[in-house]
Amino acid sequence: MDETGRMMSMMSxxxxxxxxxxxxxxxxxxxxxxxxxxxxxxMCAGWMSADGMSGSAMCxxxxxxxxxxxxxxxxxxxTNEGEMAAMMAMLQATSAMCRxxxxxxxxxxxxxxxxxxxxxxxxxxxxxxxxxxSMKPMMAM
Amino acid sequence: MDETGRMMSMMSxxxxxxxxxxxxxxxxxxxxxxxxxxxxxxMCAGWMSADGMSGSAMCxxxxxxxxxxxxxxxxxxxTNEGEMAAMMAMLQATSAMCRxxxxxxxxxxxxxxxxxxxxxxxxxxxxxxxxxxSMKPMMAM
Amino acid sequence: MDETGRMMSMMSxxxxxxxxxxxxxxxxxxxxxxxxxxxxxxMCAGWMSADGMSGSAMCxxxxxxxxxxxxxxxxxxxTNEGEMAAMMAMLQATSAMCRxxxxxxxxxxxxxxxxxxxxxxxxxxxxxxxxxxSMKPMMAM
Amino acid sequence: MDETGRMMSMMSxxxxxxxxxxxxxxxxxxxxxxxxxxxxxxMCAGWMSADGMSGSAMCxxxxxxxxxxxxxxxxxxxTNEGEMAAMMAMLQATSAMCRxxxxxxxxxxxxxxxxxxxxxxxxxxxxxxxxxxSMKPMMAM
Numbered sequence: 001m002d003e004t005g006r007m008m009s010m011m012s013x014x015x016x017x018x019x020x021x022x023x024x025x026x027x028x029x030x031x032x033x034x035x036x037x038x039x040x041x042x043m044c045a046g047w048m049s050a051d052g053m054s055g056s057a058m059c060x061x062x063x064x065x066x067x068x069x070x071x072x073x074x075x076x077x078x079t080n081e082g083e084m085a086a087m088m089a090m091l092q093a094t095s096a097m098c099r100x101x102x103x104x105x106x107x108x109x110x111x112x113x114x115x116x117x118x119x120x121x122x123x124x125x126x127x128x129x130x131x132x133x134s135m136k137p138m139m140a141m
Numbered sequence: 142m143d144e145t146g147r148m149m150s151m152m153s154x155x156x157x158x159x160x161x162x163x164x165x166x167x168x169x170x171x172x173x174x175x176x177x178x179x180x181x182x183x184m185c186a187g188w189m190s191a192d193g194m195s196g197s198a199m200c201x202x203x204x205x206x207x208x209x210x211x212x213x214x215x216x217x218x219x220t221n222e223g224e225m226a227a228m229m230a231m232l233q234a235t236s237a238m239c240r241x242x243x244x245x246x247x248x249x250x251x252x253x254x255x256x257x258x259x260x261x262x263x264x265x266x267x268x269x270x271x272x273x274x275s276m277k278p279m280m281a282m
Numbered sequence: 283m284d285e286t287g288r289m290m291s292m293m294s295x296x297x298x299x300x301x302x303x304x305x306x307x308x309x310x311x312x313x314x315x316x317x318x319x320x321x322x323x324x325m326c327a328g329w330m331s332a333d334g335m336s337g338s339a340m341c342x343x344x345x346x347x348x349x350x351x352x353x354x355x356x357x358x359x360x361t362n363e364g365e366m367a368a369m370m371a372m373l374q375a376t377s378a379m380c381r382x383x384x385x386x387x388x389x390x391x392x393x394x395x396x397x398x399x400x401x402x403x404x405x406x407x408x409x410x411x412x413x414x415x416s417m418k419p420m421m422a423m
Numbered sequence: 424m425d426e427t428g429r430m431m432s433m434m435s436x437x438x439x440x441x442x443x444x445x446x447x448x449x450x451x452x453x454x455x456x457x458x459x460x461x462x463x464x465x466m467c468a469g470w471m472s473a474d475g476m477s478g479s480a481m482c483x484x485x486x487x488x489x490x491x492x493x494x495x496x497x498x499x500x501x502t503n504e505g506e507m508a509a510m511m512a513m514l515q516a517t518s519a520m521c522r523x524x525x526x527x528x529x530x531x532x533x534x535x536x537x538x539x540x541x542x543x544x545x546x547x548x549x550x551x552x553x554x555x556x557s558m559k560p561m562m563a564m
Contacts, residue, residue: 057216057217058224060212060216061209061212061213061216064208064209064212064213065209065231067205067209068202068205068206068208068209071201071202071205072202072205075198075201075202076198080241080245082237082240082241082244083199083238083241083245085237085241086234086237086238086240086241089230089233089234089237089238090206090234090238092230092233092234093227093230093231093233093234096223096226096227096230097224097227097230097231099223099227100221100223100224100226100227103223104221104224
């Protein structure tokens with residue numbers, strides 16, 4: 001088991017509060033997708049700007065949102081409704097930015113880093129959506 | 142005029158696309174509120190944890206969301222609907238986290254840093270809400 | 283007194299350990315210089331890349347180093363020699379990056395954001411150097 | 424080949440300037456070590472503070488330094504001496520902070536997250552040292 005797996009297993013053992021039943025496999029996948037997306041977007045933004053291509057600003061913001069989302073999932077899970085709602089909203093925002101960034105980078109057909117960035121962004125958006133679907137039943141009616 | 146003011150004036154001169162008519166005063170206020178909230182939450186999380194008080198994890202995430210939101214506003218404004226929707230969602234998420242964090246820190250009556258943190262968080266939530274209200278008319282029907 | 287000032291005053295009251303005698307005015311100035319430099323570099327990187335100018339990658343890294351440096355100063359001060367040495371090394375690195383970035387952005391005479399960025403970077407490098415000078419007497423012989 | 428591997432291969436193909444001969448295996452290992460260290464420190468800081476243990480402030484700063492270092496390596500490599508010196512200084516600072524954090528977390532024998540954090544921090548410090556050793560011959564005399 002790799003490090004992220006070991007971390008998830010520790011977190012699962014300690015989970016309590018409204019998210020105690022969280023599917024840790026879904027969360028681990030989302031953490032890894034966010035980490036990969038931050039890396040790809042950071043690289044893409046750096047290289048696009050070195051090549052004099054505009055469009056990299058969206059990649060910079062996408063990288064930061066993915067990092068923020070990843071760190072939130074690595075911390076103790078929300079213990080009240082307000083914090084859970086904020087986490088859901090952040091998943092929603094990250095998913096929306098990843099799709100917008102994927103559309104933009106996917107349209108730059110001639111750049112290897114932009115093509116990979118678009119794929120990794122789509123994967124991250126899907127992982128955030130799966131995380132939201134997994135959390136929804138835990139929200140109070 | 143201070144530095145943030147000079148930056149806003151540069152951005153206003155260059156704005157184009159769907160957000161060209163953006164009220165830069167509202168955005169500058171939101172940038173400054175995010176910057177202050179990141180600082181207060183970072184300090185609060187650091188000192189709460191040094192004092193052996195739990196609850197600081199939310200402050201850490203709040204600090205990162207405010208920083209991510211601030212940087213997004215400092216970059217060229219969204220040029221298409223997908224990017225605008227992502228920015229709106231991020232404002233929504235930041236506002237929700239700031240209110241959740243304010244509720245948590247506001248309940249720790251005996252800590253000076255937590256009391257200040259709660260005030261600065263509320264101020265940031267309000268500034269994000271004002272920014273959303275200002276952007277809404279620019280969204281396509 | 284503004285928020286950063288209030289935060290510094292709280293920190294000063296609680297300081298203990300090897301850095302208990304730290305000059306808080308020097309540290310507050312460094313925190314503010316790092317915050318301003320992060321903002322200017324983020325804006326500069328975003329706009330340079332929108333204008334198809336290379337060179338913005340250094341501004342991105344400079345923004346992140348300034349943010350990391352700022353947050354470290356907002357947290358409880360180092361309590362042992364190893365942590366103090368790490369803080370000194372981070373001040374050194376931030377100062378070096380700010381000077382490299384200032385040289386690069388200062389050479390782009392026709393960009394208002396790059397010109398401002400160069401000034402703010404130099405100011406931040408000086409503030410980091412002052413902070414190092416202030417910390418040096420506290421290091422064990 | 425995984426994503427970081429594909430990114431390294433793209434970067435290797437494009438490398439020019441003083442660091443054109445850089446050993447990409449050493450750099451990839453350092454990027455991965457920084458990513459793992461950021462995750463472990465973020466989790467450790469969050470859980471230590473939830474458990475009312477002080478000491479987490481160093482983990483927070485360590486997480487941010489590792490993230491900043493990782494992103495710098497993902498961007499186009501330094502093209503001049505000033506930027507190279509700043510990168511060396513940032514490697515030095517990250518290595519120093521990782522060792523200080525490992526010493527602190529390693530001393531908390533009863534916490535699984537702190538024990539793992541100490542190991543991952545040591546690994547990251549070693550990877551930064553290897554990166555510095557690899558860059559040194561490229562610095563001008």
